[in-house]
Amino acid sequence: MSTPRTARALARETLTQEILDAARARLRSDGPAGLSLRAVARDVGMVSSAVYRYFPSRDALLTRLLIDSYGELGEAVERAETEVAREDTGGRWLAACRALRTWCMDRPGDFALLYGTPIPGYAAPQDTVEPATRVIQVLARIVGDAYADGARAVPAPRGGAGTDATVAGARDFVVEHGLARSGLATESVVRTLMAWSQLFGTVSFELFGHLAGSVTDPARWYDEVAIRLAADLGIQLRV
């Protein structure tokens, strides 16, 4: 990470990055399952065994890509959201949602890596957990800000079994990460989490072709989803 002192350390850093870049290109073009360490090696002009000097296994390479992609997605969503005036929570919500979709559509390979079928025999190590939560953190912060401004989620319908205990972990998460300035009703936590999985489901369906034939304009459809979710959360959208 810091400035390398020796020629060897410099070469190592450069080559590691080259491998990562080539791997990312392969990920984009072939998807996670098609990402072969040998092909990456060829791309950087190495023999396959040499790559093992830089990454102990294909899974390690995948993990690194995973973390980086989570970071990129999180940053993209965060950037889109912060470009909107802070008090316009509705605008922030919509911007964040749209940035999420745009990023995923532009990088289906990355999306598959992050949210698709886990690679068989591959368990995401612990250091991927924190980066993985960045998107939901952005969403939760917007909801938290809106809540502080008086936005209230639509109350749960009768018949629910009670969700307080179920989402205790999510509550803790919100508190620990300081995502809500002044508390946050359980109902808002619940609806935020549901909104997140709804957004994911919509993107996934579009990307994997499950909406083909039903929805003609996926961007508009997605917008409609985001707008309704905002309404459920009590977030005002400026018309």
Place this chain on the structure above:
Amino acid sequence: MSTPRTARALARETLTQEILDAARARLRSDGPAGLSLRAVARDVGMVSSAVYRYFPSRDALLTRLLIDSYGELGEAVERAETEVAREDTGGRWLAACRALRTWCMDRPGDFALLYGTPIPGYAAPQDTVEPATRVIQVLARIVGDAYADGARAVPAPRGGAGTDATVAGARDFVVEHGLARSGLATESVVRTLMAWSQLFGTVSFELFGHLAGSVTDPARWYDEVAIRLAADLGIQLRV
């Protein structure tokens, strides 16, 4: 399919089924990406090249599994739904939703095949489209019946861009398949489609570990999702 006349035809049918069974077992244990034709061949006591007499490629085998799995899932959801009294649309909705989750949790490999990352270089052929729609058909039929009984979806929030054109394909689908006895408001179509992707997103998050740490009781959480979706659709749940 019909009664085979010759010993050879009988053997062919039997062996085809044996291969499919072995492949399904492999799919269940290793997931779609881990499904190897050679392993399947070993399981049925064949050499790998012999399997190619029955399936022209691994993809063809996968396609067959895909169609069968769609059918099984559709049937499971349908069966659960028809076991509830016809006029109890709320009970039918909840039963269908629960059957969906249960089936997916019991068969993560199948779920990954149906709704996970598409296998690189594999395009699902046309004959998979119809079986793929069975679940949404069941959901739409319940919503259609509820609509006929007077259930009305929660109106769209202000700010929507208008969804009529976007979901025209879905409307046609509902009409063609006779899923609604007496018309169906666009709003109900929209909310049904959104409910479907919400259910999928929730299942996917649970199965792929994206809810870990936030939700302690996934079954209860999923129920809560289903209940809220019913409320959005105006479907009454008997408490």
Place this chain on the structure above:
DNA sequence: CTCGAAATGAGAGCGGCGCTCTCGCAGTGC
């Protein structure tokens, strides 16, 4: 019943995969 055609299964082989091991070379620190 016979005989050519078709179906079937085994085996070898091709290129590609992840990964390991060895070997020679070059940069490094003492």
Place this chain on the structure above:
DNA sequence: GCACTGCGAGAGCGCCGCTCTCATTTCGAG
């Protein structure tokens, strides 16, 4: 200057999907 370590190349292991050849079996038309 020298021992040590990092590095790239190459060979090789067992796996994969898939193709081709060849011997055997089964079938159906004459």
